[in-house]
Amino acid sequence: MMNSDFLERIAYCVEYGKVSLQSPYPPDMKGQDGADEITRKALDEGTAPGLILSEGLVKGMERIGVKFRAKQVFVPHVLMSAKAMNTAMEHLKPYFLSGAVQRKGTVLIGTVAGDLHDIGKNIVAMMIEGGGWEVINLGVDVKDEELIEEINKHPGCIVALSALLTTTMVNMENTVRKIKINNPNTRIMIGGAPVTREFCDEIGADFYSPDPQGVVEYLKTII
Amino acid sequence: MNSKERLKATLAHQQGSRIVIDFGSAPVTGIHVLMLEKLRDYYGLEKRPVKVTEPYQMLGEVDEELRELLCVDVIGLLSRTTIFGFENKNWKEFRTFWGQEVLVPGDFMTTLDERGDLLIYPEGDPSVSPSAKMPASGFFFDAIIRQDPFNEENPSIEDNLEEFKPVTDKDLSYWAEQIRVHGSTGKGLVANFGGTALGDIALVPATFLKHPKGIRDIQEWYMSSLTRPDFLKEIFDRQSDVAVENLKKLYAVVGDAIDVVYMCGNDFGTQQSTFCDPDTFREIYLPYYRKMNDWIHSHTTWKTFKHSCGAVETLISSFIDAGFDILNPVQINATGMDPEYLKRKYGDQLVFWGGGVDTQKVLAFGTPGEVSDQVRRMCGIFSKNGGFVFNTVHNIQANVPVENVVAMIDTLKKINGEA
Numbered sequence: 001m002m003n004s005d006f007l008e009r010i011a012y013c014v015e016y017g018k019v020s021l022q023s024p025y026p027p028d029m030k031g032q033d034g035a036d037e038i039t040r041k042a043l044d045e046g047t048a049p050g051l052i053l054s055e056g057l058v059k060g061m062e063r064i065g066v067k068f069r070a071k072q073v074f075v076p077h078v079l080m081s082a083k084a085m086n087t088a089m090e091h092l093k094p095y096f097l098s099g100a101v102q103r104k105g106t107v108l109i110g111t112v113a114g115d116l117h118d119i120g121k122n123i124v125a126m127m128i129e130g131g132g133w134e135v136i137n138l139g140v141d142v143k144d145e146e147l148i149e150e151i152n153k154h155p156g157c158i159v160a161l162s163a164l165l166t167t168t169m170v171n172m173e174n175t176v177r178k179i180k181i182n183n184p185n186t187r188i189m190i191g192g193a194p195v196t197r198e199f200c201d202e203i204g205a206d207f208y209s210p211d212p213q214g215v216v217e218y219l220k221t222i223i
Numbered sequence: 224m225n226s227k228e229r230l231k232a233t234l235a236h237q238q239g240s241r242i243v244i245d246f247g248s249a250p251v252t253g254i255h256v257l258m259l260e261k262l263r264d265y266y267g268l269e270k271r272p273v274k275v276t277e278p279y280q281m282l283g284e285v286d287e288e289l290r291e292l293l294c295v296d297v298i299g300l301l302s303r304t305t306i307f308g309f310e311n312k313n314w315k316e317f318r319t320f321w322g323q324e325v326l327v328p329g330d331f332m333t334t335l336d337e338r339g340d341l342l343i344y345p346e347g348d349p350s351v352s353p354s355a356k357m358p359a360s361g362f363f364f365d366a367i368i369r370q371d372p373f374n375e376e377n378p379s380i381e382d383n384l385e386e387f388k389p390v391t392d393k394d395l396s397y398w399a400e401q402i403r404v405h406g407s408t409g410k411g412l413v414a415n416f417g418g419t420a421l422g423d424i425a426l427v428p429a430t431f432l433k434h435p436k437g438i439r440d441i442q443e444w445y446m447s448s449l450t451r452p453d454f455l456k457e458i459f460d461r462q463s464d465v466a467v468e469n470l471k472k473l474y475a476v477v478g479d480a481i482d483v484v485y486m487c488g489n490d491f492g493t494q495q496s497t498f499c500d501p502d503t504f505r506e507i508y509l510p511y512y513r514k515m516n517d518w519i520h521s522h523t524t525w526k527t528f529k530h531s532c533g534a535v536e537t538l539i540s541s542f543i544d545a546g547f548d549i550l551n552p553v554q555i556n557a558t559g560m561d562p563e564y565l566k567r568k569y570g571d572q573l574v575f576w577g578g579g580v581d582t583q584k585v586l587a588f589g590t591p592g593e594v595s596d597q598v599r600r601m602c603g604i605f606s607k608n609g610g611f612v613f614n615t616v617h618n619i620q621a622n623v624p625v626e627n628v629v630a631m632i633d634t635l636k637k638i639n640g641e642a
Contacts, residue, residue, distance in 0.1 A: 017449070022376075025450040071496045076445045083446070114360035119441060120493075141340070141358045166587040167362050167622045193494045194583040210495060 006042035007055040010035055010088060014060025014130070017080025019087050025080060039088040049095040050102070053132055057085050061130025065213035075123065078212075082126035089129070096134075103134045104223055108150050109160040110138035112175055115168035120192060124160060127212035131219055144178045151183050158222075160215065161205075163192040173203040180204055187222065189215055226296035230411030230482055233609040234526045234548065234574055241639035242606050245576065245614045247285030248299030248413035249485045250306075251530045251552060252577070252614045255362060256283035256325050257621040258628065265625050266292050272316060274326045278343070279306045279355065279430065281363040282618060283325070290410075293632055294641060297411035297612070300481070303397040307331075307354065308346040308431030320359055321621070342367075345433050354430035362621040366428035370440040380457050382437030386429060387418055387462045390469045395476050402480045412481040413528070416473055419466045419515050420487040421459045421508055448499060452507055459511035467518045479524045483549065486515065492533015495558040501541050509545045516546025528576065532617065534558040536565065543572050552617045553578030555601065562604045575605050576612040580631055586615060587623050591630035598634040 012018075013035035016026050020036035033041075042052055064081040067073045095101040109125045111118055118140045129135040136157075138150060151157060159179060163172045172195070176188055189207040190200055200208035209215045224232070224240070232239045247253045254262075259273045266289075274284040285295060304310055305328065313329025320341070330347025342353035343364060355364040373382070398414075405412055420426060427444045429435035438444055447455055491498050499507075516527050526548040531538070534557035542550060553575045555562050562578060578601055580586050585597050605611040613635060619628060636642040 023450070024376075074496065074500065075493070075498050076449045079442055079446050080449055114358045114362075116356065116358060116361070116365035119445075122442070141338075141361075165620070166583055167620055170622070171360065194587075196584075 010056030011059040015063040035084040035088040039091045069213045106134045106157040110142035111140040112171045116140045117164035121162035124212045131216040160189045225409040236610045248297045253282035254619045255621040259283040261625040272324045300401045302417040351433045406480045413483040414481040415485045423489040463511040488530040490532045492535040512545035549574040551576040556581045577614040579613040594627045594630045595634040
């Protein structure tokens with residue numbers, strides 16, 4: 001099989017959430033190889049892991065992100081795509097560790113202090129990872145000190161903050177202020193249901209997107 | 224007309240002389256305990272701890288004094304046990320992270336974790352794993368996901384049906400007592416029976432069970448709508464069978480004394496979209512909602528209440544086809560939820576219970592003048608020809624400036640000719 005065939009099949013599996021041979025979803029791909037098997041075969045037959053990332057996984061995630069923004073698919077579809085991507089990503093891990101495959105940079109992501117909501121934040125994390133970035137997911141209720149410590153450990157990283165509640169948006173403001181004092185060059189992206197572009201400007205964050213694909217597209221512009 | 228009559232009229236889409244008001248009838252129309260304390264202070268009421276009646280979101284009791292001051296027309300009859308599986312009784316004092324003395328049920332058993340966050344236990348049993356956590360800088364709980372391994376290819380239906388059981392004699396006595404106490408108040412009554420919510424994502428983690436089995440992880444549950452739709456349908460089919468049998472027994476006890484049943488709080492909307500398309504809703508959910516709503520409509524005078532946050536305009540026709548009479552919270556700032564459009568398109572078929580003021584921006588961060596303007600505008604749009612109960616878009620949170628809540632109340636009083 002040609003490299004390009006493998007890459008398109010991987011992209012297709014990610015776009016449609018076909019995880020592995022055993023996965024019953026999507027029903028019209030039942031009994032077919034999924035992202036898991038095809039990625040393995042692609043590597044075994046010499047496809048460059050960097051290409052699998054950029055032309056397979058990133059493409060598939062981009063397609064689902066665009067459809068999600070257009071409301072052609074919904075949260076469960078994105079979760080399935082991310083599951084397929086993560087399965088394929090497992091095969092690429094050794095190449096990330098050895099440095100054979102470089103990602104575009106590092107994004108630290110977390111839900112702000114006082115807020116335990118993480119589905120939206122996780123979807124954004126998956127989409128960023130699917131955009132070819134290393135994502136360090138700090139979880140929920142992330143305290144400012146923890147975040148600043150992680151920023152210092154990852155020079156040049158970009159920070160993504162989420163808040164679902166009006167009661168925790170105020171914590172986002174404090175967090176952004178502290179980061180800008182301690183690490184003035186760190187770019188900060190924010191999001192979450194009550195968050196708006198005006199709020200982003202008001203608190204001095206660098207970017208707001210109402211949808212995950214907007215984050216991926218913003219990140220492309222700053223490499 | 225008294226409150227109950229006014230409620231009945233607006234539910235029947237008849238124009239009333241004043242707008243019907245709800246604060247506190249359901250776990251999605253309530254007021255946070257801190258705000259209740261601020262309101263009590265503002266109105267100069269006796270200083271005493273507020274009762275936490277819905278501990279997950281720390282919603283407090285809107286008692287008779289406040290009901291009168293806020294001109295509330297409805298009373299919410301809570302289910303016998305809370306979302307943590309214990310009863311609202313044996314009240315004890317508790318000091319919150321924000322320094323407020325409140326009253327909590329005797330089985331409100333908590334510990335602090337290593338980060339100083341508050342853990343709470345199902346049925347008040349600290350010998351099992353905690354089922355929810357309140358961050359030290361937070362104002363309410365969120366579920367802790369307790370997901371044991373399960374058979375992914377063939378998950379057990381029974382495991383996800385554990386919480387849907389026949390009502391007990393104890394439950395029926397409780398409901399009889401609720402009607403005895405509240406039945407002659409002249410207020411509209413909203414019953415929170417429980418057991419009728421299909422796949423409510425707040426209930427999937429089963430914070431009330433000591434050892435939940437089955438699919439309890441939220442993301443796995445969402446994905447199940449794609450990977451195992453037949454599994455969900457079978458759960459909903461069997462759950463709704465149990466619910467109908469329970470409704471029959473409950474109806475025999477409460478009769479037509481109640482006006483509204485809070486059926487389901489499952490959120491089908493996000494800020495800009497939905498969690499599924501209308502076809503998926505109609506396939507997986509609609510037949511089972513319909514089964515429960517049909518029983519209610521053919522045997523009782525009750526109206527059925529569906530809560531769903533978010534941008535659900537594309538699903539509203541399906542909610543109506545599923546037999547729901549009432550939509551809440553009518554998130555007017557979500558994509559596609561234009562109040563005038565909603566009223567024009569669905570106002571004849573659906574009662575809007577909420578949408579009175581946006582809580583994400585205007586109520587929480589606006590000025591009293593902005594609150595007042597929006598309340599006037601929304602009441603003008605939604606109250607035409609009845610079919611409207613005033614409530615904020617979801618619960619009033621702890622951080623809202625009290626003067627904004629007072630501006631909302633004062634404006635409502637003026638509209639209703641009571642100021």
